[in-house]
Amino acid sequence: MTEPDVPQEPTAYVTQTNQAGAANLPAAGPLYQEANRGLIAPPDVPVVPSRGTKSENIVWNFDNFDFIADAEPDSTPSIAASVVRQGHLHQAGVFQVVSGRDHVVYQVRGFDLANLTIVTGASGLVVIDPLGSYETARAALKRYRDATEDSLPVKAVIYTQSGVDHFGGVRGLFADAGDQVPKDLKVYAPEGFLADAVLRQVTEGARTARLIDYAYGTRLEASPFGLVDSDLGRTVSVGEATFLTPTDTVGGLLPAATGKDQWPAWTGITWREGLYAIEIDGVKLVLQPAGGHASPAELNLYLPELRLVHLAGPGLLGSPSRARATFLDATLTAFADTAEVGSSAYGAPVWPNDEDKDRVRQWLTAQRDTATTVPDAGAAAALLATPGYADTPTRTVREVWARLTGTDLGTAQLAVTAKATLLTQGGATKVVEAAQRAWDSNDYAQAVLVLDPVISASSIPLAVSSKTEQRARALQANALAQLGYLATHGRLRNALLTAAHDVQQPGNIVTRFPQTIADLAAAANPLK
Missing domain, CATH: 3.60.15.30 (Metallo-beta-lactamase domain)
Structure with a gap:
């Protein structure tokens, strides 16, 4: 199977799942009509x-x-x-x-x-x-x-x-x-x-x-x-x-x-x-x-x-x-x-x-x-139930969901742990092949999970070959996109699709949302 690039069309499985969800959607109530x-x-x-x-x-x-x-x-x-x-x-x-x-x-x-x-x-x-x-x-x-x-x-x-x-x-x-x-x-x-x-x-x-x-x-x-x-x-x-x-x-x-x-x-x-x-x-x-x-x-x-x-x-x-x-x-x-x-x-x-x-x-x-209802993660549940690896796009997705659900995410694993994990699993190439099998069976969350240590370990020089890294990033981005299309909550969808973008373009990410507010910082320190 050729690794697709992002943005992606929804797969046949995603299309069928979302159409089934539409068929079961309750009728729009007065709130929508008004x-x-x-x-x-x-x-x-x-x-x-x-x-x-x-x-x-x-x-x-x-x-x-x-x-x-x-x-x-x-x-x-x-x-x-x-x-x-x-x-x-x-x-x-x-x-x-x-x-x-x-x-x-x-x-x-x-x-x-x-x-x-x-x-x-x-x-x-x-x-x-x-x-x-x-x-x-x-x-x-x-x-x-x-x-x-x-x-x-x-x-x-x-x-x-x-x-x-x-x-x-x-x-x-x-x-x-x-x-x-x-x-x-x-x-x-x-x-x-x-x-x-x-x-x-x-x-x-x-x-x-x-x-x-x-x-x-x-x-x-x-x-x-x-x-x-x-x-x-x-x-x-x-x-x-x-x-x-x-x-x-x-x-x-x-x-x-x-x-x-x-x-x-x-x-x-x-x-x-x-x-x-x-x-x-x-x-x-x-x-x-x-x-x-x-x-x-x-x-x-x-x-x-x-x-x-x-x-x-x-x-x-x-x-x-x-x-x-x-x-x-x-x-x-x-x-x-x-x-x-x-x-x-x-x-x-x-x-x-x-x-x-x-x-x-x-x-x-x-x-x-x-106010006490925990939202359903749907197809991404297995992915969001694990802490993931530090400084990866999927870790940020998990952090967003942990904040939205009030759950304890746990400590992120480090890149050195990811490298060791790849060694115990026969190397990055075999891990990518396992992720491909998960993709082929429409288990997109499992595909993302399996690829997480490859993405994390690639930050260590020579831990993952360039060709394998590119293949892993393309496959994980596609799997994240499909999970985003399946998400029934807008903010989870946004997080998954943003991660799909970022995993394809590693490096410094500049957020558009302001990281500080000058007026507020001044109010916090009135002596300055």
Whole structure:
């Protein structure tokens, strides 16, 4: 069999498996049918350019995903049906979520991974989660202003979580003011926000960037053979990430949560310990801070006038967590009896309908239950259950999946161990032949596993011949691609396909996702 190159067409086995999956896919529910509900204006530009010295660089491309918009789950054999279906959820534009007597809630979706949520206040705007890049936040706010003819200033910002996709675009909100941030701007964040943001984006910045690069396919071309969707949204933006230090912390001892004797009647809900009733520019809110797992700093909120409950979401690399399920159970208990609209930092909102008046409660219940559900690795399970070898693309895939599932991956083996393994198995050539047999039997995970020591040992001079190494890399890349096509989770697909690319092109890999954030690093060390 001739070793194929990457990118690859799906094999007959992959095509049959994905078509069978499409045949068994449940019918699309109301969430898919309402993905465009409230649309006021779609994007009016094809791309969002970089603000840096290379303005030709593209931070976000709206047209890239046109191929998935009308795709049927059974029409794209290189994409699992569930990934196609998930891709239909993520529409781009300015949406009105709900309106009341004094305030309106809008979302700008599909301009980044997360949603930019806007609440109109008495004299300005309250912005919840200002996206991940300066450029996308600037573009999203501009589209909102153009669509609504609202020129009111941003009066406050709320970070609901410590992932960069929730705060990285904050300075872009003030682009039309010459990047001058108002001195009286209020920035709210949950307790532990700064410490966790610094840990993820500064202390562990390079590792975080590598994992996000794989999970969100930032170096993949958007196509049926590459990037399609990333579960929470299309992907992450790759512009300039910025930061503003919170002025107000929600949670902890200071300031204390609102006491029972101080609980205002306007909340319309029963007092519960740990809730904060506050007012921002005339907007009355109930804030619920709590610790999660992937992002310990997390904040849900409720708008009593509009009866809207808003969730922070699981985070960029969020994993199943009993702590987060407990937090969401408290959200359900506090707000489900009165909430009539549910929105989130990711995806489209939910509203009750004639057939289901209790839909928001069911949505909150599902969010809680999903918080402890471990995703299924499918055909890649055997591969992801092993630690693999250090500094290899497949090790990074395993690290991504370990983060997404909350599992202990174990210590990676070293290249010297890989070399010894090859010797005990009769040499690299025989190992490649064994991998070929696994490939021929459609066991792509086994083919990748068998080839792992060959790829690792090839970093040692003369351990593997050039011809054998090339054959091993081509075969492993092809097997990884087939596993990517079979993956039913967007981020696993992205990681596998990125590894397929990287195994063919060994050497220094430059991630597109930022490895550090200057504003955040400065905030972490105010003496500098």
